Amino acid sequence: MSARAGSATAARGSGRNRELVALIPVALLLTIGFAAVFAQNDSQLSDLSLSYGLYFLAVCLATHIFIRIRLPNADPYLFPLMALLTAIGLVMIYRLDSELAKSLARDQANWFVIGLVLFAVVVQMLRDYTVLERYRYTIAVTGIILLLAPRLPLIGAQVNGAYLGIKIGPLAFQPAELAKICIVVFLASYLREHRELLVVGARRILGVTLPPLKHLGPLLVVWGAAMLMLIVIRDLGSSLMFFAAFLALIYVATGRLSFVVIGMVMFLVGAWVIYNTVPHVTDRVDIWLDPYQDPGDAGYQVLQSMFAQADGGLFGKGFAESMVVIPGGNDPLLPAAQTDLIYTLIVSELGLFGGSAIIVTYLLIAARGFKVALMANDGFSKLLATGLTSVFAFQAFVIIGGVTRVIPLTGVTLPLVSYGGSSILANFILLALLLLVSDRARREARQGRDAERTGVWS
Amino acid sequence: MNARIVRLFAFITVLFAVLIGFTSYWSVFDADNLKAERVNKRPLFEAQQIKRGSILAADGTVIARSRPTGSGASVQYVRRYPDGPLFGHPIGYSFAEQGNSEFEQSHNAELTGEDSEFSTLFDEIRGREQTGHDVITNIEPAAQQTALDLLAGRPGAVVAIEPGTGEVKALVSQPPYDPNLVPSSLPELNADPGSPLLDRATQGQYPPGSTFKLVTATAALDSGKIDLDTVIDAPGTIDVQGQPLSNSGGSSFGQIDVTTALTFSVNTFFAQLGQRVGESTLYEYMDRYGFNSKPGIDLPPDQLSVSGVFGPDGKLLKPDDGVDIARIAIGQERLLATPLQMAEVAATIANGGDLMRPQIWQKVRDADGRTVDQLSPERQSEVMSEQTAAQLTEAMKAVVNEGTGTAAALSGIDVAGKTGTAEVPGREECEGLPNQAWFVGFAPADDPRIAVAATVECTDGQGGTVAAPIAAGVMQTLIGG
Numbered sequence: 001m002s003a004r005a006g007s008a009t010a011a012r013g014s015g016r017n018r019e020l021v022a023l024i025p026v027a028l029l030l031t032i033g034f035a036a037v038f039a040q041n042d043s044q045l046s047d048l049s050l051s052y053g054l055y056f057l058a059v060c061l062a063t064h065i066f067i068r069i070r071l072p073n074a075d076p077y078l079f080p081l082m083a084l085l086t087a088i089g090l091v092m093i094y095r096l097d098s099e100l101a102k103s104l105a106r107d108q109a110n111w112f113v114i115g116l117v118l119f120a121v122v123v124q125m126l127r128d129y130t131v132l133e134r135y136r137y138t139i140a141v142t143g144i145i146l147l148l149a150p151r152l153p154l155i156g157a158q159v160n161g162a163y164l165g166i167k168i169g170p171l172a173f174q175p176a177e178l179a180k181i182c183i184v185v186f187l188a189s190y191l192r193e194h195r196e197l198l199v200v201g202a203r204r205i206l207g208v209t210l211p212p213l214k215h216l217g218p219l220l221v222v223w224g225a226a227m228l229m230l231i232v233i234r235d236l237g238s239s240l241m242f243f244a245a246f247l248a249l250i251y252v253a254t255g256r257l258s259f260v261v262i263g264m265v266m267f268l269v270g271a272w273v274i275y276n277t278v279p280h281v282t283d284r285v286d287i288w289l290d291p292y293q294d295p296g297d298a299g300y301q302v303l304q305s306m307f308a309q310a311d312g313g314l315f316g317k318g319f320a321e322s323m324v325v326i327p328g329g330n331d332p333l334l335p336a337a338q339t340d341l342i343y344t345l346i347v348s349e350l351g352l353f354g355g356s357a358i359i360v361t362y363l364l365i366a367a368r369g370f371k372v373a374l375m376a377n378d379g380f381s382k383l384l385a386t387g388l389t390s391v392f393a394f395q396a397f398v399i400i401g402g403v404t405r406v407i408p409l410t411g412v413t414l415p416l417v418s419y420g421g422s423s424i425l426a427n428f429i430l431l432a433l434l435l436l437v438s439d440r441a442r443r444e445a446r447q448g449r450d451a452e453r454t455g456v457w458s
Numbered sequence: 459m460n461a462r463i464v465r466l467f468a469f470i471t472v473l474f475a476v477l478i479g480f481t482s483y484w485s486v487f488d489a490d491n492l493k494a495e496r497v498n499k500r501p502l503f504e505a506q507q508i509k510r511g512s513i514l515a516a517d518g519t520v521i522a523r524s525r526p527t528g529s530g531a532s533v534q535y536v537r538r539y540p541d542g543p544l545f546g547h548p549i550g551y552s553f554a555e556q557g558n559s560e561f562e563q564s565h566n567a568e569l570t571g572e573d574s575e576f577s578t579l580f581d582e583i584r585g586r587e588q589t590g591h592d593v594i595t596n597i598e599p600a601a602q603q604t605a606l607d608l609l610a611g612r613p614g615a616v617v618a619i620e621p622g623t624g625e626v627k628a629l630v631s632q633p634p635y636d637p638n639l640v641p642s643s644l645p646e647l648n649a650d651p652g653s654p655l656l657d658r659a660t661q662g663q664y665p666p667g668s669t670f671k672l673v674t675a676t677a678a679l680d681s682g683k684i685d686l687d688t689v690i691d692a693p694g695t696i697d698v699q700g701q702p703l704s705n706s707g708g709s710s711f712g713q714i715d716v717t718t719a720l721t722f723s724v725n726t727f728f729a730q731l732g733q734r735v736g737e738s739t740l741y742e743y744m745d746r747y748g749f750n751s752k753p754g755i756d757l758p759p760d761q762l763s764v765s766g767v768f769g770p771d772g773k774l775l776k777p778d779d780g781v782d783i784a785r786i787a788i789g790q791e792r793l794l795a796t797p798l799q800m801a802e803v804a805a806t807i808a809n810g811g812d813l814m815r816p817q818i819w820q821k822v823r824d825a826d827g828r829t830v831d832q833l834s835p836e837r838q839s840e841v842m843s844e845q846t847a848a849q850l851t852e853a854m855k856a857v858v859n860e861g862t863g864t865a866a867a868l869s870g871i872d873v874a875g876k877t878g879t880a881e882v883p884g885r886e887e888c889e890g891l892p893n894q895a896w897f898v899g900f901a902p903a904d905d906p907r908i909a910v911a912a913t914v915e916c917t918d919g920q921g922g923t924v925a926a927p928i929a930a931g932v933m934q935t936l937i938g939g
Contacts, residue, residue, distance in 0.1 A: 310492035404480035
């Protein structure tokens with residue numbers, strides 16, 4: 001950053017100004033996207049698309065002003081990048097509305113607003129986010145309960161053989177989305193305290209560095225939890241996402257690659273056992289290896305995902321040009337286009353370039369997130385930012401990898417792009433935490449520099 | 459910890475690069491394979507959203523048209539065939555789930571309007587959706603109907619070609635099928651023991667019997683191996699490769715010329731003539747007639763059968779594969795021909811020795827009625843000299859006037875023709891009716907306007923009694939006599 005030049009206020013202001021400027025292309029993109037969908041569906045332009053763009057810009061501006069006041073030093077790119085993903089998601093979901101005869105885009109826009117409100121609430125209530133450390137076991141238990149909730153009677157709901165959602169009355173919710181934040185908070189706090197012990201007490205057995213047994217317990221619990229998730233909620237994707245974030249944190253906290261390798265081996269062994277015993281997981285993996293064995297049923301979704309991407313080519317077929325339902329009926333040609341396969345839809349309509357743009361956006365968010373971790377001054381903040389960024393990035397990898405057949409396809413949402421309230425809410429809480437960490441880190445860094453300059457500390 | 463965070467970021471960058479790699483594989487590098495995948499219905503559904511052009515008969519009768527269902531973005535066109543089974547062959551069908559077949563498949567580009575990139579792009583700029591072109595065929599509904607009526611439920615086929623242009627006027631396969639039933643009952647149609655989906659006119663491979671003597675005679679006369687005055691002794695039975703080869707009814711004809719031999723379809727004459735002509739010369743003339751390769755008709759090559767000599771393993775035999783030339787010369791042994799091929803033989807002789815490429819289509823018209831493309835008749839090969847053709851025509855007139863083909867005679871019109879009766883014992887589906895009856899010919903003999911091949915499977919009758927009346931009826935309909 002250019003903090004060396006100019007006064008502290010100017011530096012702070014320029015960061016926020018960058019954020020403001022970055023929001024304008026996002027709103028423009030949304031406007032153009034909506035206009036394109038309008039033009040495609042009704043063969044005419046409507047000023048309605050412009051008002052959607054303005055509405056979106058207004059909501060973002062309000063959030064921006066809130067950030068200006070409450071988090072003046074926070075990273076200026078994270079919010080515009082996340083708003084960009086939300087805008088792309090909104091356009092794609094809006095484009096699906098007429099074909100699916102639903103008003104998903106309106107719901108999603110409402111969730112976006114609620115998500116931003118929740119963002120503000122979290123920022124407001126957690127001015128000092130280190131209090132989270134005090135409640136880490138409460139948070140951990142909450143996370144586990146959230147994960148197990150879909151298996152509870154009355155509220156649990158099964159979708160495609162996986163238990164990912166709960167339903168209370170008309171409200172459906174994917175608790176794993178919130179659980180990921182709880183678990184990252186717990187791990188960051190736990191590892192901050194125990195990382196030294198894990199390293200110091202480690203001994204080499206048969207040439208492998210093992211952490212001391214006493215401290216291994218909690219880690220085995222996490223491994224057990226990941227395995228339990230596979231068995232209980234039967235979802236390979238979310239299990240993989242949690243465990244990858246866990247290993248990332250272990251690695252960053254301890255610096256021991258051997259722990260990661262041991263963890264991976266344990267995960268693979270566990271996954272192999274579960275693959276051979278839980279039929280739902282067996283099917284998912286078999287279909288991943290050979291989707292053509294059952295093209296009309298079990299392999300349908302992943303095959304249609306590949307076929308739709310093949311239609312996309314380099315630049316895509318254009319907005320609203322890809323077929324989502326079988327013509328003349330309501331049978332899906334691209335099942336779950338608004339959630340699981342939204343990336344496929346983007347590749348089909350915007351091509352390899354559109355798909356790559358999405359991936360690069362996630363990469364930029366990861367870069368900013370890790371930058372926050374780099375700048376943070378205490379262990380908890382570093383691990384928290386690393387964990388949140390990792391779980392966000394791994395979630396994107398798991399679902400994009402699923403629809404492109406890098407790994408078995410599972411029902412994880414594409415963060416901020418997929419349709420779904422829980423995903424939007426959870427990811428704006430995640431953003432709130434990241435910006436809180438960022439704000440403190442940059443404030444401390446600036447104070448440090450100011451002190452240096454004014455000679456107080458020297 | 460910072461170095462580790464950077465390393466973690468590097469790892470995630472690699473993971474995301476893998477995602478971009480896989481995306482480019484599916485969307486670009488493997489895209490063509492995926493689009494061609496059998497279970498991938500996207501290309502078909504897309505085609506179904508284009509208003510496919512109509513297919514019309516020569517007299518303007520609508521053979522196939524697309525009707526819209528649904529509206530707006532989900533509009534979809536469904537194919538209708540107003541006359542049902544009448545044009546099931548050779549037009550075929552076109553449906554989203556079942557795909558395209560026969561003429562619908564081979565003319566798909568015109569019917570979907572894809573053949574003219576420029577006008578498509580232009581239409582897109584003007585905001586017009588892609589519309590298919592209409593294709594007008596040479597098919598005469600009345601001739602189709604006559605052929606179906608005269609086949610009268612007996613499995614077989616009729617092909618009628620205009621000799622001077624190659625225009626296909628009728629192409630009928632019995633049993634027919636109704637293309638409108640394909641979406642609902644394709645499996646049943648496939649399982650039907652009568653194989654209604656098989657176009658016998660273009661895919662049925664039958665021993666041509668004595669109709670093939672025309673090819674032998676062409677080779678003998680045109681190559682100069684014999685002339686009209688050459689006589690060969692034709693006893694009732696000769697011995698070929700240790701097996702007796704007899705005339706129908708065992709009749710002995712003595713010293714006869716080729717005209718007489720054709721008129722009375724003398725096997726022992728043509729067997730010896732074949733030996734005199736030799737494998738390589740006979741094969742050369744077969745090739746010129748179109749044997750040994752896929753016909754040049756405008757139907758999908760995978761839905762066309764080759765005519766020729768086939769080994770026991772189903773492989774096409776070459777002249778030096780040790781074929782029994784004497785029995786091939788009379789259309790037996792392992793010689794198999796499609797009705798389309800035998801119609802081309804008749805059409806070639808009728809056209810003075812030039813084989814015109816047989817074509818079902820006549821004209822392509824865009825949605826505004828402008829003619830986009832028109833058939834220009836094309837000579838496929840020069841089979842024989844005009845003189846040879848004239849000599850054969852005379853002999854074929856004799857067949858109808860005084861020989862085996864008198865049932866093909868039309869009042870007031872000279873007909874030239876040749877009968878054939880191939881015995882195919884042991885065909886299970888024929889339930890003891892061993893004969894394949896044939897008639898090929900053209901009319902009027904001196905100014906041919908139509909050439910026909912008619913064949914009936916599984917009959918105990920003769921070509922002259924079973925097939926000749928069918929050919930006569932179709933020629934009558936087309937000449938309008």
